[in-house]
Amino acid sequence: MARNDFGPPDYRELIPPVIQKNYGQWKYHTIPRPGVLKHVSDTGDVLYSVRIASPRLVSSEYIRSISDIADTYCDGYLRFTTRNNAEFLVSDESKLEPLIKDLVAKGYMIGGGGHSISNVVHTQGWIHCKSAVTDASGIVKDVMDELHPYFTGEIKVPARLRIAVACCVNMCGACHCSDISIVGIHRTPPRVNDELLVGRCEIPTTIAACPTGAIRPNPKTKSVEINHEKCMMCANCTVVCPAIKIMDPVNDGVSIWVGGKVSNARTAPKFSRLAIPYLPNNPPRWPEVTNAVKHLVEVWAASAREGERMGEWIDRIGWERFFEKTGLPFTDKHIDDFTHATTTFRSTTQFRF
Amino acid sequence: MARNDFGPPDYRELIPPVIQKNYGQWKYHTIPRPGVLKHVSDTGDVLYSVRIASPRLVSSEYIRSISDIADTYCDGYLRFTTRNNAEFLVSDESKLEPLIKDLVAKGYMIGGGGHSISNVVHTQGWIHCKSAVTDASGIVKDVMDELHPYFTGEIKVPARLRIAVACCVNMCGACHCSDISIVGIHRTPPRVNDELLVGRCEIPTTIAACPTGAIRPNPKTKSVEINHEKCMMCANCTVVCPAIKIMDPVNDGVSIWVGGKVSNARTAPKFSRLAIPYLPNNPPRWPEVTNAVKHLVEVWAASAREGERMGEWIDRIGWERFFEKTGLPFTDKHIDDFTHATTTFRSTTQFRF
Amino acid sequence: MDELKTPLLDELEKGEWPSFVKEIKRAAAKNPGARDLLRQLEASYREKIGHWKHGGIVGVKGYGGGVVGRYSDDPERFPHAKEFHTIRVNQPAGFFYTTKKLRDMADVWDKYGSGLYNMHGSTGDIILLGTTTENLQPCVDELADVGFDLGGSGGALRTPSCCVGQARCATACIDSMEITREITMHYQNELHRPAWPYKFKIKVSACPNDCAAASARSDLAVIGVWRDALLIDQAAVREYVNNGFNIFDRVIRKCPTAAIDWDSQKQELELRTEDCVHCMHCINAMPKALRIGKERGASLLIGGKAPVVKGAMIGWVLVPFMKMEPPFNEFKDLVDKITDWWAEHGKNRERVGELIDRIGLSVFLKEIGLPPLPQMVHAPRSNPYIFWYPEEVEKHGEK
Amino acid sequence: MDELKTPLLDELEKGEWPSFVKEIKRAAAKNPGARDLLRQLEASYREKIGHWKHGGIVGVKGYGGGVVGRYSDDPERFPHAKEFHTIRVNQPAGFFYTTKKLRDMADVWDKYGSGLYNMHGSTGDIILLGTTTENLQPCVDELADVGFDLGGSGGALRTPSCCVGQARCATACIDSMEITREITMHYQNELHRPAWPYKFKIKVSACPNDCAAASARSDLAVIGVWRDALLIDQAAVREYVNNGFNIFDRVIRKCPTAAIDWDSQKQELELRTEDCVHCMHCINAMPKALRIGKERGASLLIGGKAPVVKGAMIGWVLVPFMKMEPPFNEFKDLVDKITDWWAEHGKNRERVGELIDRIGLSVFLKEIGLPPLPQMVHAPRSNPYIFWYPEEVEKHGEK
Numbered sequence A, B: 001m002a003r004n005d006f007g008p009p010d011y012r013e014l015i016p017p018v019i020q021k022n023y024g025q026w027k028y029h030t031i032p033r034p035g036v037l038k039h040v041s042d043t044g045d046v047l048y049s050v051r052i053a054s055p056r057l058v059s060s061e062y063i064r065s066i067s068d069i070a071d072t073y074c075d076g077y078l079r080f081t082t083r084n085n086a087e088f089l090v091s092d093e094s095k096l097e098p099l100i101k102d103l104v105a106k107g108y109m110i111g112g113g114g115h116s117i118s119n120v121v122h123t124q125g126w127i128h129c130k131s132a133v134t135d136a137s138g139i140v141k142d143v144m145d146e147l148h149p150y151f152t153g154e155i156k157v158p159a160r161l162r163i164a165v166a167c168c169v170n171m172c173g174a175c176h177c178s179d180i181s182i183v184g185i186h187r188t189p190p191r192v193n194d195e196l197l198v199g200r201c202e203i204p205t206t207i208a209a210c211p212t213g214a215i216r217p218n219p220k221t222k223s224v225e226i227n228h229e230k231c232m233m234c235a236n237c238t239v240v241c242p243a244i245k246i247m248d249p250v251n252d253g254v255s256i257w258v259g260g261k262v263s264n265a266r267t268a269p270k271f272s273r274l275a276i277p278y279l280p281n282n283p284p285r286w287p288e289v290t291n292a293v294k295h296l297v298e299v300w301a302a303s304a305r306e307g308e309r310m311g312e313w314i315d316r317i318g319w320e321r322f323f324e325k326t327g328l329p330f331t332d333k334h335i336d337d338f339t340h341a342t343t344t345f346r347s348t349t350q351f352r353f
Numbered sequence C, D: 001m002d003e004l005k006t007p008l009l010d011e012l013e014k015g016e017w018p019s020f021v022k023e024i025k026r027a028a029a030k031n032p033g034a035r036d037l038l039r040q041l042e043a044s045y046r047e048k049i050g051h052w053k054h055g056g057i058v059g060v061k062g063y064g065g066g067v068v069g070r071y072s073d074d075p076e077r078f079p080h081a082k083e084f085h086t087i088r089v090n091q092p093a094g095f096f097y098t099t100k101k102l103r104d105m106a107d108v109w110d111k112y113g114s115g116l117y118n119m120h121g122s123t124g125d126i127i128l129l130g131t132t133t134e135n136l137q138p139c140v141d142e143l144a145d146v147g148f149d150l151g152g153s154g155g156a157l158r159t160p161s162c163c164v165g166q167a168r169c170a171t172a173c174i175d176s177m178e179i180t181r182e183i184t185m186h187y188q189n190e191l192h193r194p195a196w197p198y199k200f201k202i203k204v205s206a207c208p209n210d211c212a213a214a215s216a217r218s219d220l221a222v223i224g225v226w227r228d229a230l231l232i233d234q235a236a237v238r239e240y241v242n243n244g245f246n247i248f249d250r251v252i253r254k255c256p257t258a259a260i261d262w263d264s265q266k267q268e269l270e271l272r273t274e275d276c277v278h279c280m281h282c283i284n285a286m287p288k289a290l291r292i293g294k295e296r297g298a299s300l301l302i303g304g305k306a307p308v309v310k311g312a313m314i315g316w317v318l319v320p321f322m323k324m325e326p327p328f329n330e331f332k333d334l335v336d337k338i339t340d341w342w343a344e345h346g347k348n349r350e351r352v353g354e355l356i357d358r359i360g361l362s363v364f365l366k367e368i369g370l371p372p373l374p375q376m377v378h379a380p381r382s383n384p385y386i387f388w389y390p391e392e393v394e395k396h397g398e399k
């Protein structure tokens, strides 16, 4: 029998008793070991959370497997994090070590707390999105195959580092505020299928969808034409009109952005900024992307001070040094030319040679 | 006999011998007393510069009077500063005290060096500009009648403070980067004289001159009409079309802006920001303006740390506190709504209550 | 079934990081849809291009959204991925589950869908990845039977989500999970029946660490703050210092407003409360010694969103402080005013932040009845183009 | 002459600050133009409105500018202010004068004009305030006889100006006065015969203190900088410190990049040269101990201007470092390239900064042949809308 609008399951029925009891009374936390959080309550109660990496895209079997574990050690309670890790919630300290052992034995990867590289927030990619320029899941797998020691705590980093992948400039993962973000981009303007367009697309809507005014009516074909000099390859027109196509397997690729953050700690949230305008789309291992990300992490980790996130490190050393230290070329692509471009131009002689 | 393009007088014939000799070899300077600079050269030579306030708008007699003084004490050499003070250049130390005495006796005001309020950079006002909303010279006189002890060094300030006055939003004096700037503004949209306009003004040019697209052709009158909701009273249309008038003695007034700077010392140059959107145009003494400026100076001087300019002080205490400490209301006018408005919106929870 | 050849994807079963390919294969072993998904994905990897078609709206009874229609562009090659719609299932606040709930859901999904999930989607939903048009309705019906309702899509409120907050955090200033639950329940209609120019997202983080990334990815971000002094346990601070914690480098120098100092003489931490901008850093650095203040509520930020199409925005302070007590009526009233105004003035596909950008923040404030405050801006305007309303000035004397 | 009644202006003869009204009265005693200026000004003070008419172009032989035409809007009332044009006279670099030069000028101006001046105009010129159309030519001719030429106005190069620089400053990295002289002489034609879309200003400050306010008010600002290490006289630093100078509060904490530190143990100032952004502050604070480095040149900033009409701009770094050696050919070449490009693409009344804003800095750099450098931006772009030229990509495989 169908019911409507009854809403999601009520969290109050899904939180373990220790949380029910200590809700809003937690006093402090420590991180006894990578991936394990210990929360202590004003009542003296203690909660351990053991965090494991998840591929996010999971099967029913996965769900049942982690449920089995939660049944064994956590009285059947578990949660996911806002970055798609899974957390086992242990209130009985005696079950902590057995849980960890079991997880390790079953091949789960524990980590991601404190100063570390946590799971990669990402999007659908070729798996499910029609806009995807690249495959997010594949890139995540490749990058984290390289960087997992930073997740497990095997290799230390100066501060937390958040990586995100978006398969197109819609940036569903909120890449725009990540320490490192990997974004699929187009490099050629869309093509119009005149025959398909006529009747199928509303021309005024299509023209209005273009933020740069690059689309104009083509009286000859009764379709539209695109002024290539004005087109910034945003793909917005392709969303409103299916007769306009922008996918280009030869030229589409991946860009890399750095220095964004979300938290208000120390510095205000800030946008990620362009580091590498283009790398080839090279499945299944995307070696250029993987190497670039690894390189960025390594340069940062070697040079940043304790507690300094990517963007804070760049603020301290300056973008001049960032490009120098990473060996990345600074190009015309790095110079903003969108709406607020002039606010990014350096209006002071304060710079480093 | 007329000659063309021979250029201005050559400075090399106008600088005193001590400068000629020590050109490019100055080692350091001190400020032995307010308004007096002592420059010491690597050669051991010394130059004293004694700076006096000038109204900038001066008569031939004034020029001859200060020339007399320069003849007596400075071998006939003097200069003006980039802020329109006059400087007497003394290479013979024995003439320094007599010069100062003479200047004082003749009623000249010595000051303006180091941490002080220097002369007010300003513009034509009603004295000579057709665009003037107010009179710059009058406001300068009023403000400095109040603030002259900060010029002479009688009252100390934490840092240099630069005041500028512009009689309209063209801001000829580069008010837009001053610690305190006083700017004439309009508050009502321009009126179109339809009869005058036809034939006299180029309608496309007039329409193009409006940055907000507020002007449209009026087919009935063959003139143009102004959409009041879009007009931001910039007066740009009045420059290109004499049949459009914006002067409004009842509503025109004066706005006050704070926290700008030009030098690259410590912080990058920055724009002045709106403090008071409107004060009445109240000649000859502009008491509202004078009091407001004095008040701003006093609040700043009482609260800023040594070496902290207006904008640096505000950066430290925050705009919330600035409005609180000065007692000025924060209004809808303070919120930017021009091109880059969104970049001024606070995108963090970092603020003071 | 014929042999499954996916040499490129097989590469991604190697390596240490958990493999999504393994997961797809686990599902593919049982489900032909998952199997053809894998085959189509292999093709994408080979050809470097996606294989989903543009468009195709599908739905279920009583709902205007919650399902994203998806069709293969090569149904001949990948017949079982011909229809491969996703169902956005509304997650419980804080992403807490009992194993019972998870198993119930998995049973339904195995019956009607690919057996593949995103745990979770970027907005917060459980994404059930891939089913046919035919199976949609029964699937949604049976999900309802086990207590799962749909999330949002289209020009609607999107599934609100939040950080774990008071369920586990010492720094939670508000009850992020309860707020999320309550507004999700209150706005079921707005969530399920698109009636707005575009999407509208609400996210709740219980403190300025913003673990839900609310300010970056919600049109209305609710972020917990306190407005009195943070609480200092001086003995515990001394313990940090005595244990060799470099309080100057790690804390004092990093306070954005120099609001705290360590008096080495007195061995005391000094706080200038009026300068503290509750950035969290010192508390984060010394969780055993410092705690949030007692007067707690939320800051509301408006306009956060991704780049399309006017550029990305990070939410702007709209309300510096709002008490957040159930049933959150003040908050709901404000949401109503904002969405009404936006629904009235917004163009198709125009986010609320873009509309404010177009119309002006001052006008927006005026229309929803909020006062302009200095906390709303980094700095006041620098350009002299101030707009005056006719009622603010005298009728001008014509000259 | 009838009695001069100016009760409002008379108020401005009172007070301590030098009075411009006194100055106008001094001139008015001899000159009817100055007298009517005063009367008209009194009327403006009473009526709160200016009394100058719009428009009216006047000129002198051989020049396209240098004179600003001005007509009273009430010539009946103020007959001697009916024509009241100003002459913009090009000042000597650094505003240095001999009394002889000043007296010569005053003699000419008393003969042909009001006897009133602005010493100096905001651009830098000597402004001779108020003469008639008839007197313009003879006045300019006789000014030429005593060695004064006209400045700029209209769509032309405007009178370059500069700070005092090496004539008196220990921190001067370039010879601002010589540069100003040389470019003023070199660009006489561009200065005197408007041929550009709008004004173009060059100002020269010999160090980053920017005492000529170049970055705020010139389309092309030339600002002296050094690029090696600044010079430290450690003994002199110690002397400051020993004399009670609080080096931490006054210097160390104020360095924008934390590039210097005071080692109280060693009693030495430590400089991390690679972090110094030559902001000048430490040198300003300890002029006896610190000096600019030895490798000197200029930074060039483009686009500075007042708000009209796209908003005010502070100049943007265009060339981080250019050697500035006479005859400054590299600099002149660049000026030519910039102004040629602007003259070709600029709309009427569009400043070069506004044109760059419209067309894009990257395109501008490409067209004038300068390399993109990280020093040009505070930060790289944050939006993903990157433009690619057709020659940078393969011809796409149609699908």
Ligand code: SRM
Residues within 6 Å of the ligand: A028, A029, A031, A037, A080, A081, A082, A083, A084, A085, A112, A113, A114, A115, A118, A119, A121, A160, A162, A177, A178, A179, A260, A261, A262, A263, A264, A265, A309, C094, C162, C163, C164, C165, C168, C169, C170, C171, C209, C210, C211, C212, C213, C284, C285
């Ligand atoms: C579990 C989770 C909340 C949830 O509801 O799921 C969470 C939990 C905690 N966060 Fe967080 N944060 C979580 C996502 C975030 C995010 C959002 C994101 O990454 O997408 C942010 C903003 C990131 C950013 O700025 O880009 C975030 C910024 C912080 C910060 C501020 C970091 C900084 O910039 O200094 C802290 C403070 C700290 O770590 O000292 C913090 C601190 C914490 C603490 C220590 C709070 C507490 O007392 O329990 C929690 C354990 C953190 C840890 O992993 O060491 N959490 N935290 C999220 C775990 C995600 C994951 O699996 O890795």
Ligand code: SRM
Residues within 6 Å of the ligand: B028, B029, B031, B037, B080, B081, B082, B083, B084, B085, B112, B113, B114, B115, B118, B119, B121, B160, B162, B177, B178, B179, B260, B261, B262, B263, B264, B265, B309, D094, D162, D163, D164, D165, D168, D169, D170, D171, D209, D210, D211, D212, D213, D284, D285
């Ligand atoms: C004479 C003059 C240059 C000229 O060619 O005429 C000049 C001369 C000096 N300036 Fe300046 N500055 C002069 C206008 C400026 C300006 C432009 C302006 O005010 O319009 C600025 C930029 C102001 C701004 O940032 O808004 C300026 C920013 C500085 C600074 C940096 C101030 C700061 O922000 O910390 C210094 C360094 C210092 O004072 O320690 C400086 C320092 C100096 C020194 C100490 C340099 C030296 O070694 O001789 C000179 C004496 C300053 C004094 O008055 O104490 N000068 N100085 C100008 C005097 C104007 C006047 O009459 O008051």
Ligand code: SRM
Residues within 6 Å of the ligand: A122, A123, A124, A128, A129, A130, A131, A170, A171, A172, A173, A174, A239, C068, C070, C086, C088, C118, C120, C121, C122, C123, C124, C125, C126, C127, C151, C159, C199, C201, C216, C217, C218, C304, C305, C306, C307, C308, C309, C351
């Ligand atoms: C599934 C999901 C990505 C994921 O793998 O997690 C997703 C997938 C899509 N997003 Fe998204 N967005 C998803 C979260 C986001 C987020 C993050 C968030 O909500 O916190 C953002 C950034 C925040 C924001 O809203 O700005 C986001 C910004 C966009 C945009 C850009 C909107 C903008 O104003 O900038 C688009 C473009 C559009 O709406 O046309 C878009 C459009 C799309 C579409 C509908 C594109 C399309 O028309 O095909 C994608 C459907 C994919 C599919 O086949 O399922 N999606 N999208 C996320 C939703 C899952 C869920 O319900 O939990």
Ligand code: SRM
Residues within 6 Å of the ligand: B122, B123, B124, B128, B129, B130, B131, B170, B171, B172, B173, B174, B239, D068, D070, D086, D088, D118, D120, D121, D122, D123, D124, D125, D126, D127, D151, D159, D199, D201, D216, D217, D218, D304, D305, D306, D307, D308, D309, D351
């Ligand atoms: C005389 C002077 C003000 C003064 O009292 O010192 C002045 C006076 C005028 N300026 Fe200016 N500007 C003067 C320096 C400036 C400066 C400062 C500078 O050059 O360093 C600026 C700001 C810098 C800049 O160029 O942006 C300046 C920015 C403007 C603007 C705004 C331009 C812009 O792009 O934002 C205008 C409006 C326009 O051009 O239409 C303007 C227009 C005018 C006009 C021509 C308005 C008009 O059409 O009547 C004024 C003529 C007044 C008159 O009757 O003489 N004036 N003007 C200055 C020139 C004297 C000289 O030659 O030395």
Ligand code: SF4
Residues within 6 Å of the ligand: A123, A124, A125, A129, A130, A131, A132, A133, A166, A167, A168, A169, A170, A171, A172, A173
């Ligand atoms: S980022 Fe783009 S391609 Fe990826 S899921 Fe979002 S809309 Fe689709």
Ligand code: SF4
Residues within 6 Å of the ligand: A189, A190, A209, A210, A211, A212, A213, A214, A215, A226, A230, A231, A232, A233, A234, A235, A236, A237, A238
């Ligand atoms: S891709 Fe973007 S910029 Fe290019 S035509 Fe389409 S909408 Fe316009």
Ligand code: SF4
Residues within 6 Å of the ligand: B123, B124, B125, B129, B130, B131, B132, B133, B166, B167, B168, B169, B170, B171, B172, B173
């Ligand atoms: S600021 Fe305006 S009114 Fe004053 S001189 Fe300049 S253009 Fe004229």
Ligand code: SF4
Residues within 6 Å of the ligand: B189, B190, B209, B210, B211, B212, B213, B214, B215, B226, B230, B231, B232, B233, B234, B235, B236, B237, B238
């Ligand atoms: S005053 Fe400015 S905004 Fe108003 S109509 Fe004229 S040009 Fe347009």
Ligand code: SF4
Residues within 6 Å of the ligand: C163, C164, C165, C166, C169, C170, C171, C172, C173, C205, C206, C207, C208, C209, C210, C211, C212
């Ligand atoms: S935002 Fe604050 S309260 Fe919420 S999970 Fe993060 S640290 Fe805890």
Ligand code: SF4
Residues within 6 Å of the ligand: A266, C230, C254, C255, C256, C257, C258, C259, C260, C271, C275, C276, C277, C278, C279, C280, C281, C282, C283
């Ligand atoms: S919370 Fe942040 S701003 Fe407040 S005292 Fe601590 S570090 Fe400083």
Ligand code: SF4
Residues within 6 Å of the ligand: D163, D164, D165, D166, D169, D170, D171, D172, D173, D205, D206, D207, D208, D209, D210, D211, D212
């Ligand atoms: S800019 Fe530098 S060199 Fe020029 S006067 Fe100022 S301090 Fe001296």
Ligand code: SF4
Residues within 6 Å of the ligand: B266, D254, D255, D256, D257, D258, D259, D260, D271, D275, D276, D277, D278, D279, D280, D281, D282, D283
């Ligand atoms: S010049 Fe400025 S940046 Fe360089 S060391 Fe001195 S204070 Fe620091």
